[in-house]
Amino acid sequence: MFRKIQSLLLGKTLKTTDLHGEKFSVLWGLPVLSSDAISSVAYASEEILLVLIPILGLAAYKPMLYVAIAITVLLLILVFSYRQTIDNYPHGGGSYIVASENLGKGAGLVAAASLTIDYMLTVAVSTCAGTAAITSAFPALLQHRTIITVAVIGILAIGNLRGMKDSAKLFGIPTYLFMFCIIAMIVTGIFKVVVLGETPAQAPTLKQTGESLGLVLFLKAFAAGCTALTGVEAVSDGIPNFRDPAQKNAKRVLGLLAVIVFIIFGGVSFLATMYKVSPRPDITVTAQIATQIFGSGSIMFYAVQATTAIILIMAANTAFADLPLLLSILAKDGYVPRQFASRGKRLGFSNGIVMLFLVASTLVIAVGADTHLLLPLYAVGVFMSFTLSQFGMFMKWYKSKEGKWKHKAAINGFGALVTAVTCVIIGSTKFIHGAWIIFLLIPFFVLVMTRVRRHYNKVRDNLKIDTDVSQLIKKCKVSNHIIVPIQTLNKSFIKSLNYALAIGDTIEVYHVSTNDEDTAKLQEKYNKLGVDIPLVIDHAPYRNVNETLLKYIDKKQSEFDSNETITIVMPQFVIRKWWHQTLHNQTSLFLRTAIMKRRNINIVTIPYIINE
Structure with missing residues (x-):
């Protein structure tokens, strides 16, 4: 009976030789590995407003655009930098491999620990945000949000246990539908105001204050909005998941990702300033914009809410695609249990998928599926890994001095500087709100990985044959x-x-x-x-x-x-x-x-x- 249920849920067992057919094309790799970055626009604009509006009131909307522009510039820097990582590290692993090879194993383990924590938080944050979109459309479900979120994570886990090919088909189409709906909302919203001359309703609860935008406030808003950049590294982490030519396909996906995030994040931020929406506990900013543009009972309103909920859920799929691959690389190096390197019935790294489901579900239950409680922990780890990756690439060019190394070193060096500054900003502004937990977890994870490696080394030394084999018989x-x-x-x-x-x-x-x-x-x-x-x-x-x-x-x-x-x-x-x-x-x-x-x-x- 158990085997029949397993076969029904996961599908038939695949041969090892079927692995090539399970890999992503550009068409399906984009929604699976980019959904985290694409979906984060659904709450990144809201996080910026949560910082600015309590201080500036109605004056918050113009500075919001400046913050969005700064985040977009940082996105472009990261994309250019990670293109070079893809060219030089075709086997994936991202920050862990780059930092380990160029900065030493200690830096590599810090990057691996940072990414591992961030991927776990990605699943929890994304699914919680997806549930928030659902409860915005159906408020009666608000009291059941924890159960809904855990169930969603379970569905994602089962989908990924079915293998890469099946998960791409299952999760790819909703991502494209989200892009279509949000772009339609952006175009319609701008058209109604600029061309038709409609006047958006002003937020009734906001007043003009005498406060002005200072550097500290700008940096806090910038740190809050940088959640829009999580998931950018996923493409370079997951190069082995692409079909040949894997590097070219990964670079194409990274380029498309940059264009899509620029359009959607910039467009939603612009609409937020145009329609003067403000964060509310019962309805998301995106839902408020869709209400004003399409009407609360319209088909397009529900389409926006449905696809937003789905894309936020799909964002967690980025972590399900990449974290098991990262754990498999760490397992081969002896830093996590060897079982994480084994492929399951459908050629996915099933042990990593199951572990991610358990940890993310525990996080969701612990915070009651409240996105805002998790977001202060979010993005610190990923920007730490960004910094180590970029600095590692800079050291690679500086040591090798191959070809046009100065040009490449300049790109990665500037990327390292910008991401390091951003990491400090995010860490300092969110420290008292929960980010301090991450600064404790990262060294703890590094310690655990070091102990696991030490154990495997002792086992290897005990089993190693140092003498002539024939003398042992x-x-x-x-x-x-x-x-x-x-x-x-x-x-x-x-x-x-x-x-x-x-x-x-x-x-x-x-x-x-x-x-x-x-x-x-x-x-x-x-x-x-x-x-x-x-x-x-x-x-x-x-x-x-x-x-x-x-x-x-x-x-x-x-x-x-x-x-x-x-x-x-x-x-x-x-x-x-x-x-x-x-x-x-x-x-x-x-x-x-x-x-x-x-x-x-x-x-x-x-x-x-x-x-x-």
């Missing part, structure tokens, strides 16, 4: 001494004893006695087996069965030379229902765990299945 016959522990004589023990007879030179059955009466009964039953195998009995007056057995094994080992080995044949019955395990003594499990820690002792577990 014992030329003479090795004597194998078998010990079969017994507590009670049953079918499980008989199966283990029969196996021991097939592999051993000398065999003994070992029993630890804690009760003389029970031991006598065991001896009587054992004698009826009619086997010429000694039953060794040790007494444990303190009932420390495991400890007594382990001492006996250690004693035996000390008596043997290099041509003799000890193998413990351990009976173990298997229960089909997991909860039944709690009803049984776990002595054999503890014994097996303890014996496995003894380096020169072999252990064989003989399963006996209990039918129910």
